[in-house]
Amino acid sequence: MSSAMRLQAAALCLLFSISAVNASETMTQDANAHQVRQAFTNWQQGKGTVFDLLAPDAVWTVAGSSPVSVVYNSKTDLMERAVKPISARLASPISPTVQSIIAEDDVVVVLWNGKATALDQKPYNNTYLWHMTFKDGRVTEVTAFLDTYVLDDLLRRVKPVRQ
Template structure:
């Protein structure tokens, strides 16, 4: 009888483990799908002039701009990041329009590869390629590492003087 009780406990433990594992996988897949959908919608709204991906940022989001551009560095809030973006947009005659190449999601991370196009104040095109690695928590972006062609950004910053 002890052997059967032992066997029954093992089967029950195995069944509970499978249920727990399956629920965690489903929750993870659901979260990554929801986060990818938020990013896709934000880029669509940005293309339509109805907002940007920055609308998804938590107030205290950490944003790292990789590379050696004038804006490369670590910014510890949405407000700090806005101060850095302002000198870039001040040099543009038109807003940056994004075109998404791909979106990949895994757990709480969404990675998006995208191209941005705009016209600078000197009427020359500004075309850059970006890769953003974004970490989500509760539907908001809490951390980003942004990669871009820093040569293109440096050229814009040196070439175009913002209006006074």
């Protein structure tokens, strides 16, 4: 086989291997985005939440410098110190409405609005952007951006009835 033919064969092999890797990455991106979309649909229907996607050792960071801007070092930590205290102040569960979901590599970013009624009958409305990193089909890291003033106001204003 001539040098030119060997070079062409090598180039074709490289091209096919790059195409296979790109196809695999695209399939993973699509699968991760689908999981997030389905988790939000389930949440809207009262059949679970996005928190169901979290790995047990997931790290969740609420961005910012407010009193509610905290790093939670596990799913249990997040549920106990954030989700339960918030839920204990609400008369109705947060109803999510997804605005957009974008996936790239192992990251899914979702922009969504949440609405609920607090125990004092005032609305709790917030907008969230969650930057979620996946590994092996589970969310291992989240950075949550939201109006922390609105959340802090809820936590200060409303006394919890259950936790």
